[in-house]
Amino acid sequence: MIQPESPSLTVDVNDVQEYHSVNLKCSAINGNPSPTFSWYRDNIPIQSSSLVRDVENGSILTLNMTRKDNGVKFECQIWNPALSSPLHIEQRIIVKYLPYVNILSNSSLIQSTTDRILTMEHIDEEFICEVDANPRPTSIYWTLNNTTIVSREKRLYFYRLKSEQSGNYTCIVENALGIVKQSIYIDVQYAPRVRSIDKILKVNRSDQVKLRCSIKSYPNAHEIIWYKDKIEISRYKIDNDDKIEYRIDRVERNDTGNYTCMAINRISLNKQQQQQQRYFDLNGSAIIELIVYSRPVMETTYSKIASEIGQSVKLICSVKGQPTPSIFWKHNGKTLNCEENTNDYCKLSLNYVTTKDFGDYKCIAENLLGKEEWTYTLVSKGKPEPPYDIQIDKITHSSFKIRFKPGFDGGDYQSFILQINNSLSDIPNNTFEYTVDDLTDSTTYIFRIKSQNSYGVSEWSPEIIIKTSELLILPDDLPTLRSLSYDSSRKFLHFDYYPGYKISEKQLCLRINQSTDGKTFDTGNLHSSCLDIVHNRVNYIMNKDYSHLKLAVCLREKSMICGNGIEMKHDERDRTSAPMIIGIVVIAIFLVLIILILMGILRYRRQKSPKYSNETRKSAKPIVSEPLQNPYLLYSNNVPYQLNDYQCNKIMNIERTENYCCDIEREKMKDESIKHDTFDSYGATKLRTNLSGTNHSSPHWLANTAESKNSGTNSRSGSNPSSEFSCLTQNTMILPIFSDSEIVCQTDITHYGFPSQSSRTLTNTKLNNINNDQNSRSILNNFPSSSIVMIDNNGIRPMDSASSTPNRIKKLFYEVVV
Missing domain, CATH: 2.60.40.10 (Immunoglobulins)
Structure with missing residues (x-):
């Protein structure tokens, strides 16, 4: 391979x-x-x-x-x-090709050369010519209707389009391979354009007039609206008509004004949502002014003016007419010119009214078509005139409505009084329409009206007779009873109605039929059993012989027309008071509970407050227990009696003279005025004495208890340790005399005065210094074994209960007990 x-x-x-x-x-x-x-x-x-x-x-x-x-x-x-x-x-x-052109409008692609862009006048539009070409374009431009170049850029922008800019727009792009075109048609729609054919029309009274407008609209207008002084007076549809008109067959002077012709098409419909003023300023309307020539017409509605001497008065004469009339005044044959004549108003002022100024004043207005006069009468203030032009409307079986015009008020505020038959009532102030209700059907009433002010009362208006309509009520229209109960103490039968009835209680009565067995009811005396209803109750004496009652609401005038009856059984009688009493008792108990709870909460909060605690502490007196016959065994018998350092030094150096002084009287006065101890805290004062006895002695430091018992007196020296001690912290020491006792000098004082473990003992032999002193021995021999003596710079002497410090000894007593 x-x-x-x-x-x-x-x-x-x-x-x-x-x-x-x-x-x-x-x-x-x-x-x-x-x-x-x-x-x-x-x-x-x-x-x-x-x-x-x-x-x-x-x-x-x-x-x-x-x-x-x-x-x-x-x-x-x-x-x-x-x-x-x-x-x-x-x-x-690399492929070369002719330009590819697309037109974008508002982010949408226009692909066809036959595309039609439908837009509206007064909005902004933008078109972009998008190009793809290789090699690059050598030129890009826009033309209108293939003749006029409107832009040499890719972007074609219109600010507030106009209808005249409608047409075929073509984007032309050219490169080395050739030229490519892309076209669109911009169709601009617009609201109707209305033009008035006659801007101003002047016609005579009773003439026929035509108000005409021409319309140009795309799309076509389909509705026409006419306004007079911006108040719509006509609206109708049209079909592709460029000329419209509004015709008035016989014009009057009040037809004078500005008429607006408005056309509406699909575009202008959206603009009706704008403000009213802007609505009339659009191109879709045109204004035509119509002027109707007429003689002067007075628009004044009053003819009397009241004033007092010395006051100022203004007379105003309002006149309408075309051409504009000339206005002047006349009084007692003299011509008076207007002081102010503006917008068909003529004013005449009287700055200081005298008796000569009272009388008639004529306002005269004239133009080419005629003359008009109006007379004002200036009078002195006085009683008002009665109302006039009284009309009656809306007569029903129970009410009717009165309308009237007030007469001359006499120059003062006036009110009105209405008399119906022999009943008088006041008509509400500033009211010239009044509804009289609560009347009886098919009844004739006579009424009249008068006015009054601070100067007096006017005459009555002429009497007017009226009759209410007949009341047609069916039994189904009468109310149905519910919630029946009887109060035997006040002899009242209570009840309520189902809602939905519209008949006054004055027109109703209650019919009661009685029965002994609930099957056959007595109907022989119906006329006497229809009772008057007052506030949903009737006065009725219940007969115990009848166990069943049947009640129904009837018409007072026609007692045979009654509503649906309801039966009242024996067990429903006399049950009105019980629920009321139960409700009152429950409510009273509930209120008492609420008051007690609130008092408890307030007392609890008061006791918890710091202020209350301080006041209680200040006012409360401590209770000191009586001395016990047997000593308190707070310490074991093998614990010797303890003295602090200060007491030990006193005993051992009793013959040494030092410059100590205790002002007992001053301390007594100070301690009697101060309720609280000035010590920092229990067990915290360095010079506090803490003594406790052993063997058979009491830790209460009692003095002469046997003598107190024999004498039968309740001496404080035997019951309150506060009477036996003073000057505990100022160079003075208290020495209890016990037989066969040891005295322990305490070096450290713990909380509440209890002895610490580190202490030193001073035996009886060490007290020889005291015994050797002849004076001291004689004093000690005179004291019983459980007496208390005081040893200080002055020697040994018995405890003076008059110079005690109660509050300090009380605290010391509390320490011993604890």
């Missing part, structure tokens, strides 16, 4: 153009066995056998080239068993 040589690839055409046939030949020699040939287009195998044919030592690929083949890679591969991998060769083909 022999490997073939590397393949070669040749193209039979040098200048490849679109739609031309091209042969690509791949050759390879010296291969044994002969190699096989494969073709690829951009790495994709070409499978079509009609495009490939084998020749000696090679293969030929025949292609009909298009612009899509431009720049495409064509590859030939050979292989035989002697090769470890195929050999290949490739070549890219």
Whole structure:
């Protein structure tokens, strides 16, 4: 096996153009066995056998080239068993072609030359000529109707399109191979354009007039609307008519004004959603001014003016007419000119009214077509005039409506009084329409009206007679009863109605039929059993002989016309009070519970507040227990009595004179005024004395308990330790005298004054210094074994209960107890 040589690839055409046939030949020699040939287009195998044919030592690929083949890679591969991998060769083909042109509009592609672009006036449009050509285009331009060049760029832009810009637009592209054109037709639609044929029309009164307009619209207008002073007066459909008109057969002076002719097509319909002012400013409307010639017409509605002497008055005369009339005033034969004449208004001012100014004032207006006068009467303020032009409307079986015009008010605020038969009622202020209701059907009423002000009351208006209509009520129209109950204490029968009825309670009564067995009801005395209804109840005395009642609502005037009846049984009687009482009791209990809960919450919060705790602590007096007969065994008997360092030093150096002083009276006054101890905290003061006794002595430090018991007095020295001690922290020490006791000098004081383990003992022998002192021995011998003495710079003396410190001893007592 022999490997073939590397393949070669040749193209039979040098200048490849679109739609031309091209042969690509791949050759390879010296291969044994002969190699096989494969073709690829951009790495994709070409499978079509009609495009490939084998020749000696090679293969030929025949292609009909298009612009899509431009720049495409064509590859030939050979292989035989002697090769470890195929050999290949490739070549890219350059294809030349005429320009391909597409027109884009608003991101959409226009592909056909007959495409028609439908757009609207006053919007922006953009068209882009997209080109694909090889070689590159030499020129690109746009033409309108194949005559006028409108752009020399790929982009054709229209700012606020106009209807005149409609037409055929062509994009022309040219390169070395030739010229290509692509066209579109731009069809611009627009709202109707209306033009008035006559801008101003002047006609005489009673003439016929035609208001005409011409219309140009695309698409055609389909509706016409006419406005007078921007108020619609006519609307109708049209079919492809470019001239329209509005006709008035007989014009009057009030036909004078501005008339607007508006045409609507499919485009202008969307613009109706805009603001009204903008709506009339569009091209779809035109204005025609109509002027009707007429003699002057007064538009004043009052003829009397009231004033007091010294006041100022303005007389206003309003006149309409064409041509514009001239206006002047006359009073007592004198001509007065208008002080101000604007927009057909003439004003005459009287700055200071005198008695000579009262009288008639004539306003005279005239033009070429006639003359008009109006008389004003200036009078002094006084009583009003009665209403006039009284009309009656909407007469029903229970009401009617009154309309009237107020008379001259006399120069002051007036109100109105209505009299119906013999009943008087006030008509609400500033109301000239009033509805009278709650009347009886088929009844004749006589009414009249008068007015009043601060100067007096007017005369009555003429009497008017009216009769209400007949009330036609069927039994089904009457209300049906529900919720029956009887109150035996007040003899009231209570009930309620089902909703939906529209009849006044004054027109109703309650019929009651009685029965003993619930089957046969008494109907012999119906006229006396129809009771008047007042606030859903009737006054009725229940007869116990009848266990069943049948009730129905009837017409008062026609008691035989009744609604659906309802039966009241014996067990429904006298049950009105029970639910009411139960409800009241339940509500009362509920309110009491709420009050108690609120009081408990307030008391709890008050007790928890710091202010309340401080006040309680200040006001409460500590309770000190009476001394016990037996000593407290807070310590074991083998624990000696303990003294602190300060007391030990005092005992051992009792004869030493030092400059210590304790002002007992000052401390007494200070301690009596202060309720709280000035110590930092329990067990925290360095000079605090902590004493405790052993053997048979009490830790309460009691003094002369036996004497107190024998004397029968309740001495504080026997019950309150606060009376036995003072000056504990100012160079003074308290020494209890116990027989056969040891005194322990305490070095460390722990919390609440309990002794620490490190202490030293001072035995009785060490007290000899005290005993050797003659004065001290005599004093000690005079004290009982459980008495308390005080040792200080002045020597040994009994405890003075009058100089005690209550609060300090109380705390010390608490420490001993704890």
